[in-house]
Amino acid sequence: MADKVLIYSRFPKTMMVRFAERFELLDTGGKPAREVFSADELSGIRALLTAGGTPLDAEAMDLFPKLGAIVCYGTGYDGIDLKAAAARNIEVGHSPGANAASVADIAMTLMLATTRRILAADQYVRSGDWVASMPSPMMRPKAGMPGRRIGVYGMGEIGRKIAARCAAFESEIGYFSRTKYDLPYQYFPTLEALADWCSVLMIAVRAGADTQHVVNADILKRLGADGYVVNISRGSVIDEKALVAALTDKTIAGAGLDVFDNEPHAPDALTALANVVLAPHIGGHTLESHVAMQDCVLTNLGAFFEGKSLPHGVK
Amino acid sequence: MADKVLIYSRFPKTMMVRFAERFELLDTGGKPAREVFSADELSGIRALLTAGGTPLDAEAMDLFPKLGAIVCYGTGYDGIDLKAAAARNIEVGHSPGANAASVADIAMTLMLATTRRILAADQYVRSGDWVASMPSPMMRPKAGMPGRRIGVYGMGEIGRKIAARCAAFESEIGYFSRTKYDLPYQYFPTLEALADWCSVLMIAVRAGADTQHVVNADILKRLGADGYVVNISRGSVIDEKALVAALTDKTIAGAGLDVFDNEPHAPDALTALANVVLAPHIGGHTLESHVAMQDCVLTNLGAFFEGKSLPHGVK
Numbered sequence: 001m002a003d004k005v006l007i008y009s010r011f012p013k014t015m016m017v018r019f020a021e022r023f024e025l026l027d028t029g030g031k032p033a034r035e036v037f038s039a040d041e042l043s044g045i046r047a048l049l050t051a052g053g054t055p056l057d058a059e060a061m062d063l064f065p066k067l068g069a070i071v072c073y074g075t076g077y078d079g080i081d082l083k084a085a086a087a088r089n090i091e092v093g094h095s096p097g098a099n100a101a102s103v104a105d106i107a108m109t110l111m112l113a114t115t116r117r118i119l120a121a122d123q124y125v126r127s128g129d130w131v132a133s134m135p136s137p138m139m140r141p142k143a144g145m146p147g148r149r150i151g152v153y154g155m156g157e158i159g160r161k162i163a164a165r166c167a168a169f170e171s172e173i174g175y176f177s178r179t180k181y182d183l184p185y186q187y188f189p190t191l192e193a194l195a196d197w198c199s200v201l202m203i204a205v206r207a208g209a210d211t212q213h214v215v216n217a218d219i220l221k222r223l224g225a226d227g228y229v230v231n232i233s234r235g236s237v238i239d240e241k242a243l244v245a246a247l248t249d250k251t252i253a254g255a256g257l258d259v260f261d262n263e264p265h266a267p268d269a270l271t272a273l274a275n276v277v278l279a280p281h282i283g284g285h286t287l288e289s290h291v292a293m294q295d296c297v298l299t300n301l302g303a304f305f306e307g308k309s310l311p312h313g314v315k
Numbered sequence: 316m317a318d319k320v321l322i323y324s325r326f327p328k329t330m331m332v333r334f335a336e337r338f339e340l341l342d343t344g345g346k347p348a349r350e351v352f353s354a355d356e357l358s359g360i361r362a363l364l365t366a367g368g369t370p371l372d373a374e375a376m377d378l379f380p381k382l383g384a385i386v387c388y389g390t391g392y393d394g395i396d397l398k399a400a401a402a403r404n405i406e407v408g409h410s411p412g413a414n415a416a417s418v419a420d421i422a423m424t425l426m427l428a429t430t431r432r433i434l435a436a437d438q439y440v441r442s443g444d445w446v447a448s449m450p451s452p453m454m455r456p457k458a459g460m461p462g463r464r465i466g467v468y469g470m471g472e473i474g475r476k477i478a479a480r481c482a483a484f485e486s487e488i489g490y491f492s493r494t495k496y497d498l499p500y501q502y503f504p505t506l507e508a509l510a511d512w513c514s515v516l517m518i519a520v521r522a523g524a525d526t527q528h529v530v531n532a533d534i535l536k537r538l539g540a541d542g543y544v545v546n547i548s549r550g551s552v553i554d555e556k557a558l559v560a561a562l563t564d565k566t567i568a569g570a571g572l573d574v575f576d577n578e579p580h581a582p583d584a585l586t587a588l589a590n591v592v593l594a595p596h597i598g599g600h601t602l603e604s605h606v607a608m609q610d611c612v613l614t615n616l617g618a619f620f621e622g623k624s625l626p627h628g629v630k
Contacts, residue, residue: 101461101485108484109431112424118592119437125593126586130579144601146416168483169423170416264445271441277433278440286459 003305009051018294047304052076058084069304071297077314078207093310095296097157099284104161106283107202107232110256113277146170151198154205162202195222207234217242220252227252232283235261244269258283318620324366333609367391373399384619386612392629393522408625410611412472414599419476421598422547425571428592460484466513469520477517510537522549532557535567542567547598550576559584573598
């Protein structure tokens with residue numbers, strides 16, 4: 001009989017195909033597990049698959065007395081209470097680096113689309129304003145990439161790939177992270193100092209309680225009127241109300257966002273703005289990235305059911 | 316008295332400010348010169364400033380019997396009849412490389428925006444479809460950049476900058492140009508062979524009579540159903556009708572276009588499509604690019620009126 005895996009978050013069926021070939025999946029469809037399965041069914045669950053951003057606290061873990069492995073699809077695990085898991089001898093796994101290139105590329109896409117105003121440009125052509133030679137403040141030339149100061153917040157795998165890509169655009173790269181690395185980029189000891197220096201802040205930090213709303217009104221003000229913020233990490237890193245205010249009163253020039261505070265909701269005040277480019281958390285959403293993330297999930301689950309520790313465990 | 320310069324094309328006034336400080340500008344506003352200025356005024360014109368894409372043939376040159384210099388704002392000079400100019404001892408100047416980074420960057424912006432479907436993504440968030448979990452075929456995962464085969468058509472300054480940027484995205488780079496260079500990219504001896512190999516064709520070739528409609532139905536078919544074409548050169552390089560057909564019947568997956576056959580017109584059949592990203596010829600349209608192009612114009616005009624040959628002449 002195939003080992004059972006509870007699908008704790010809501011995932012498209014297409015992303016589950018490879019797992020279904022190997023395990024018996026109990027799919028909650030993102031609903032509370034107790035609404036979908038009996039207490040008896042849940043009591044036998046030893047492994048579950050979840051999205052890293054989905055909240056999973058001590059109380060939720062206690063629904064599954066035999067739980068030994070929480071496997072996250074993707075890089076993040078900010079929804080998981082790691083202390084509660086450790087206290088229950090539950091291992092937590094994820095897919096480190098599997099989607100790093102894909103996420104770095106959406107960061108680049110959002111930065112370029114925002115700074116070169118590609119939504120307004122496309123609309124300018126489609127609406128007929130170009131033919132009519134309609135003046136448009138959105139079409140005024142702005143600074144380009146050569147010499148631009150890009151500040152990368154967080155120097156994990158995604159941050160490094162963002163920095164390498166930006167360097168090819170002839171930009172200057174600076175970064176802030178807890179650790180100073182041996183990298184050919186300028187290190188800033190605080191986020192404030194990075195924000196003072198850069199004109200584009202790329203948020204690539206691993207999100208957690210310590211990064212909650214650290215990109216606040218003060219940091220945005222330091223970016224300045226020609227400044228941009230791009231977030232591909234988690235919505236929680238930015239104070240979303242402060243961001244909407246800064247975008248509305250032109251404290252900063254624009255933003256490119258793949259993540260939001262309360263997904264899949266994006267505030268009306270944000271979706272009404274012309275100086276933002278928004279994406280529905282599609283950073284890791286490429287074919288090869290999904291295959292790589294699925295490989296990590298399969299390796300983790302396979303090892304767990306063989307009684308081994310998770311090869312891609314959260315450290 | 317300041318030397319006189321005829322402004323032959325339609326330019327925004329903001330782009331002419333630095334020239335007006337040094338020369339007396341006779342601005343046609345893009346209208347036929349004879350409608351705006353008297354034959355007497357035109358007969359004294361020794362230098363004119365034009366956009367490289369604006370047609371300027373032998374007949375037009377003969378309106379200005381004293382013409383000695385045609386200075387193009389930007390890199391291109393495809394509108395100028397070079398033989399007719401040479402026959403009249405008229406020098407032709409341009410701004411080689413001044414906008415290369417800016418144009419390469421719009422190529423990257425269009426490629427990423429098209430392949431990552433950023434217009435559909437932004438609309439998916441703004442429309443509320445994301446909150447409503449509406450299924451969208453436009454949001455299905457597609458191939459990303461690592462390992463993608465990018466074909467660069469034309470290896471001048473812009474083509475090289477595109478290739479260098481794509482390499483940072485972990486893509487494979489191939490190119491076709493008349494000359495094989497000592498570059499770390501795979502050379503293809505024909506455009507057909509390049510199109511067979513690549514999944515994104517980046518058109519960065521210098522446009523002219525020899526490149527008219529070379530990207531035709533056959534080339535597009537070779538790109539295939541997962542193929543994309545990005546054009547930042549001139550609209551004339553693509554057979555626009557064949558492109559619309561290929562995009563409509565899904566012979567290729569999408570296109571990113573900064574240039575069109577009959578600017579500022581973009582065909583209705585093109586602006587109706589969801590699988591294209593369109594821009595109103597803003598490739599060279601960044602602050603630093605304009606400054607660099609203006610520097611070239613001022614250097615060319617200054618030298619000409621001192622009796623020297625153009626430092627940035629068309630070779």
